[in-house]
Amino acid sequence: MTTTGEDHAAARTGPWWWARWRTALLDIGLAFVSVLECAVEGVDFARDAGIPTAAGVVFGALAGAALLVRRKWPIAVVLVSIAITPAQMGYLMGIVGLYTLAASELPRRIIGSLAGMSFVGMLIVMFVRVRQSMETGESDLGGWSVPFAAIAISIGLTAPPLLLGLYVGARRRLMESLRERADSLERELQLLAERAEERAEWARNEERTRIAREMHDVVAHRVSLMVVHAAALQAVARKDPEKAVKNAALVGDMGRQALTELREMLGVLRSGDGRRGGVRQAAVPLAAVGVAAAAAASRVVDESDGPCLSELEELIGQSAAAGMVVDLTVEGDVRSYAGEIEQTAYRVVQEALTNVHKHAAGAKTHVRLAHRGSEIAMQVENEPPPEVSVASSARLPSGGNGLVGMKERVVALGGVFVSGPTDAGGFRVSAVIPAS
Structure with a gap:
């Protein structure tokens, strides 16, 4: 049995906004790592900003905890990562946030705008950071390599999660579309099966009526004549023996004719469906058997010499x-x-x-x-x-x-x-x- 998006929504077993406990545990684990990362990076931020170390650590931990809501509010997560990019923290949150944003159902213009903002912010921060490292002697790269390194690092931190998120989102939507299509086809097949069964039942009822009508027409007339002749025979048996004999002969002829017509009709009913073996018949679905039986019965009048x-x-x-x-x-x-x-x-x-x-x-x-x-x-x-x-x-x-x-x-x-x-x-x- 296939499931649609509504079925998935109805089958939610996880807490709060998570569909399953597995995804909830994954996001909690990522948020915990992000908190540790931002807390560690908050030490350097506090030293550079001239604020107490504890304040920097707390600020980083609170900012990193925003990754916990990435599935419910991916825009907020990306905006937080962009906001703390100048503090040189939240790289994991930025990568995971861009991936979640790209894989979401949000309009492409919003995804592109936020991805561009994240790239520009990362480019500026990387440019300043590489240049500072050159000035302090930590790197001996030439001046021409500063923008190249900043662009390469920015692209490396933004493009892969963005492209991967777009691919996963497109694949997810495709799978959902295929799932809904399969579910729709299953419903259509079920509806067709029900309609086929209804048509088969209708055909069987129609043919029962038709066969009953034919049997009535074949038997009623001749049997009625037989009863009339039998009554006349009873009335004249003693007075006119010759007429009694004649009426008895007529009764016999009528009975033989009625039996002949009944045999012809029953013969068509027995052999009209063209199936001789019970094994083949057992392999045929019920609806097909009903339709075939009705079709065979419908040939009673047409095939017999009426x-x-x-x-x-x-x-x-x-x-x-x-x-x-x-x-x-x-x-x-x-x-x-x-x-x-x-x-x-x-x-x-x-x-x-x-x-x-x-x-x-x-x-x-x-x-x-x-x-x-x-x-x-x-x-x-x-x-x-x-x-x-x-x-x-x-x-x-x-x-x-x-x-x-x-x-x-x-x-x-x-x-x-x-x-x-x-x-x-x-x-x-x-x-x-x-x-x-």
Whole structure:
């Protein structure tokens, strides 16, 4: 798990302004060395300034202690080092202060200004010090070497810590940027994974609904006809044996057809994902499995040999054999459509006839199919059912999903679906589906 700057700030474990105890101990150690250095150099300063030695030592110790706050106030540390440069003390504080200042997040113009002030102050002090050493005989360098030595010493005391601080600061900012980028990428990947899981779950739910709708359309119609024929068979078994035999044969045909369609559908569901081995499937992430399963299920209707409009007459003939009076009217030029359009139109008519068997057994039904320029329209309307009919004794159950499934099919193709009772007491189902 990567961390950002905010995470680092939240994970502070050190005292006061230090992020960690390790950095606090480092700064305390540097400040202690700086105090010792400035205290020792304060002896010479007190002698040159004509003040008590103890005052010089105390002054140097207090000035050197400023290094303790270098991380919190680097500007103050550099200003203190510049201020005590004429006293020829605080060299360690100046070096560490310049490094801390350059590595900080302060604007470059401030860093450059303070670094320039520190260099100029150091240059003046070194020039005076080298010249005094020549006058006292401590050094026998020529006059030309005085400015050269002062410049070299000043550059040596200011340039390396400044450049090192700039490098460390740039590297620190780069690492922070990379850390934030990695954290952002991790959050994006997590969000994408969550969205992929949501899409997979949505796809699974959609395909469950679609499969349930297809199963309902395949089974409900034929089973309804089987129940109607079985009820008729029970009614005429003793009075008309020949008709009973005929109805029994129809029941058997309907059952075989229903079983055949169920086998085809289940076969597509079993082999649609194209994966045979369990080892390969175990290596696939959960979201990918969900998406693949949903994609496989979505091919149930497309890959199987679904019904088409040319089979409407056979469908109506089956309802007529069950005792329903059905007439079919076709308008416009008959033509073929895409497979999903023909299947949807067929299923709408099929489910509407199934509903007539369930709720208005024996009612006369009118099926109208209109081929238009850019759309195909269908309507199934039944008249009020008779008071008493043989099929009414079948007491067919209703799950309440037929109309919902029809509407879902039509709307998915961009069509319009309307259903409701008629003024005459019957029921009407209408659908219009775009031809492309």
